[in-house]
Amino acid sequence: MEELLSAEDPEPSDRSPAGPLYVPVRPGPRGCAARLFRTPLGDRTAVGFTSERRLAATLGAGQAWIRLAEPALRALAAPLGAATVTVDPLFTAPPPGMSGPAPAVLEAALAAPAQRVG
DSSP: OOOOOBTTBSSOSSOOOOOEEEEEEEEETTEEEEOEEEOTTSOEEEEEBSSHHHHHHHHOTTOEEEEEEHHHHHHHHGGGTOOEEEESOSOOOOOTTOOOOOHHHHHHHHHSOOEEOO
């Protein structure tokens, strides 16, 4: 297959793996399950972070995680309708009825170690 490159296309059409990612998980009756999120347009996406610090800054210090390679995360999320993987998202909206974290809480999340499941 020929790789398509264009002066108007800033990225090659072939995706390169992001490497091992810190993937947020939630506990379930049969172990952990990767958390799926929504893009601003409402599409489902899997999310991975390149560091524990970035995960904690976005989702909080208490967020459980596992390490997965980017291709493994794609393979896990695709059957669930998440065709994309978002790496290091900078913003997440709080659930309805909750306010966002205060700046002191965000600073504490950056300083505290993340929780690892596994």
